[in-house]
Amino acid sequence: MQTRERLVRAAYEVFLQQGFNAVGIDQVLQKVGVTKTTFYNHFESKDDLVAAVLQWRNAQWPRALKKVFEDAGETDAAERLVLLLRQRDEIWELPKGGTGLFTRAACEYPAGQGPVRQAIAEYRATLEKELLSITRATGAADPEALMREIKLVLAGVAGMNLVGDTERVNETAVHVARQVIERHLVSAPKKKAAKAPPKKKKR
Numbered sequence: 076m077q078t079r080e081r082l083v084r085a086a087y088e089v090f091l092q093q094g095f096n097a098v099g100i101d102q103v104l105q106k107v108g109v110t111k112t113t114f115y116n117h118f119e120s121k122d123d124l125v126a127a128v129l130q131w132r133n134a135q136w137p138r139a140l141k142k143v144f145e146d147a148g149e150t151d152a153a154e155r156l157v158l159l160l161r162q163r164d165e166i167w168e169l170p171k172g173g174t175g176l177f178t179r180a181a182c183e184y185p186a187g188q189g190p191v192r193q194a195i196a197e198y199r200a201t202l203e204k205e206l207l208s209i210t211r212a213t214g215a216a217d218p219e220a221l222m223r224e225i226k227l228v229l230a231g232v233a234g235m236n237l238v239g240d241t242e243r244v245n246e247t248a249v250h251v252a253r254q255v256i257e258r259h260l261v262s263a264p265k266k267k268a269a270k271a272p273p274k275k276k277k278r
Contacts, residue, residue, distance in 0.1 A: 079117045079127075081107050087128045091168070091176055095125055095183045125180065126190035132176055133198045137205055139166045152212035153256050156225055159209075160248045163232060178233040202226065215259040224255045 076084075085106040089098050100121050104114055118124045143162050149155055159166065167175050177198050184191040206225055210218040232248045235241065 078109060078113060082117060083127050083131050086124055090128060094179050122189055122191050126194040129180055129194035129198060133201050136167055140205060152209050155209050156256060157249055157252055160228065160252050161245060163245060174237050175233055178237060213260060216262045221259045225252060228252050
């Protein structure tokens with residue numbers, strides 16, 4: 076494993092457990108066993124390291140999502156949305172009731188135009204892309220609206236975990252998601268059955 080990747084993975088582990096502001100570069104360097112000179116050969120600053128960690132995770136979680144679907148043998152798009160919420164902790168590698176890496180980043184880097192905010196924007200775009208590919212497959216009348224509502228449910232779970240209100244949160248999220256999905260599918264236009272060709276009259 077290359078030094079840059081070792082630094083990213085080590086930083087990911089401590090950031091996930093402790094957040095970003097509470098962790099100094101020295102803590103990551105000690106975990107990897109490299110010097111500050113080596114660190115600055117790969118990253119200009121701690122913010123660059125944080126952004127690299129977020130970008131690395133943003134490339135990983137869609138693969139985890141696909142594996143969850145494959146392992147469950149789930150092909151129905153509506154049920155895939157439910158499964159995404161039900162197995163959120165596994166997809167984003169979270170301890171039960173834990174706060175996600177991207178939620179932490181958004182809280183600890185609330186503004187600005189730096190590399191961390193750019194990485195957060197990239198994650199948001201990836202999340203919307205992955206959700207939209209599923210909502211389109213449900214046959215919903217307005218898949219973009221369904222995507223936004225499911226994203227809102229996910230954000231609600233993240234927010235409740237952030238403040239420590241974790242009792243039955245995933246179960247509630249699944250219940251809400253099912254209602255949202257059902258409403259969108261009920262309003263979807265039904266496909267008309269193809270008319271059979273007229274029978275030829277016997278002479």
